[in-house]
Amino acid sequence: MFDNVPQTLEMLRSKGKQLVFVTNNSTKSRADYKKKFDKLGIPAKVDEVFGSSYSAAVYIARILRLPAPKNKVFVLGESGIEQELASEGISYLGGTDPSLRRDIDPATDFESIANGSLLDPDVGIVLSGLDFHMNYLKTAIAFQYIQRGAIHLATNIDSTLPMAHSFFPGAGASSAALVKAVGKGEPTSFGKPSQAMMDAIEGKFQFDRSRTCMVGDRLNTDIQFGIDGKLGGTLAVLTGVSKKEEFLAEGAKTVPTAYVDKLGDLLG
Numbered sequence: 001m002f003d004n005v006p007q008t009l010e011m012l013r014s015k016g017k018q019l020v021f022v023t024n025n026s027t028k029s030r031a032d033y034k035k036k037f038d039k040l041g042i043p044a045k046v047d048e049v050f051g052s053s054y055s056a057a058v059y060i061a062r063i064l065r066l067p068a069p070k071n072k073v074f075v076l077g078e079s080g081i082e083q084e085l086a087s088e089g090i091s092y093l094g095g096t097d098p099s100l101r102r103d104i105d106p107a108t109d110f111e112s113i114a115n116g117s118l119l120d121p122d123v124g125i126v127l128s129g130l131d132f133h134m135n136y137l138k139t140a141i142a143f144q145y146i147q148r149g150a151i152h153l154a155t156n157i158d159s160t161l162p163m164a165h166s167f168f169p170g171a172g173a174s175s176a177a178l179v180k181a182v183g184k185g186e187p188t189s190f191g192k193p194s195q196a197m198m199d200a201i202e203g204k205f206q207f208d209r210s211r212t213c214m215v216g217d218r219l220n221t222d223i224q225f226g227i228d229g230k231l232g233g234t235l236a237v238l239t240g241v242s243k244k245e246e247f248l249a250e251g252a253k254t255v256p257t258a259y260v261d262k263l264g265d266l267l268g
């Protein structure tokens, strides 16, 4: 963690600034993040967290509103997605179901998927996110649901996951096999820097875009979200970005982490 994060957040709160913690990581729910913040000593409320799983669940429950009974969600991902779907009252299957965390059995599974006996006829949506347990069986089932009319949505489509000061396959890589098999391009996704995520955050928190700035860690997601005219236009604050020149070329102002105490001045 960067130095002085709790102090910086406290300073912002003391100036009456509204804080929203935005993450594309679908493996954790807002409640999971609250626990993580507690462990790190960062004061935060569950309601201040906005994740891609929650964003997708809100879209499915409040905007898409598929008519029952064909409104169940087949999940390709971890418990964060399941928790947020449950919080919006959406029925789901797949996800962390241990019976699907296995190799496909060619002697039986192809037939059972093809004849529908391994499928739930009420699935109307396939929702994919970062999946630490990807396998052929789940991909094949998801593919069949989509072939039978289910809508493919994604929490987010990041190519990589930054971990341990390196990069690993991200949510977009998790669903890449499915996307290739379906052949219709990327699914609608709800993470940064999508307009869907932006609209959802703005809808929930009612903030003024022209007086908003975003602190992020990557040019391809967080930073674009901050400068592409959707969030504050040209102002963003960096806490560590590898391609600073590219960011500057976009006309953004930057503040090194060491001067993050100026954040309040920037926000006025």
Ligand SMILES: O=C(O)[C@H](O)[C@H](O)COP(=O)(O)O
Pocket: 022, 023, 024, 025, 026, 130, 156, 157, 158, 159, 160, 161, 162, 169, 170, 171, 172, 192, 221
């Ligand atoms: O692949 C992903 O899902 C993302 O790379 C990852 O979860 C990071 O999300 P962030 O919290 O940085 O938005």
Ligand SMILES: [Mg+2]
Pocket: 216, 217, 218, 222
């Ligand atoms: Mg990030």
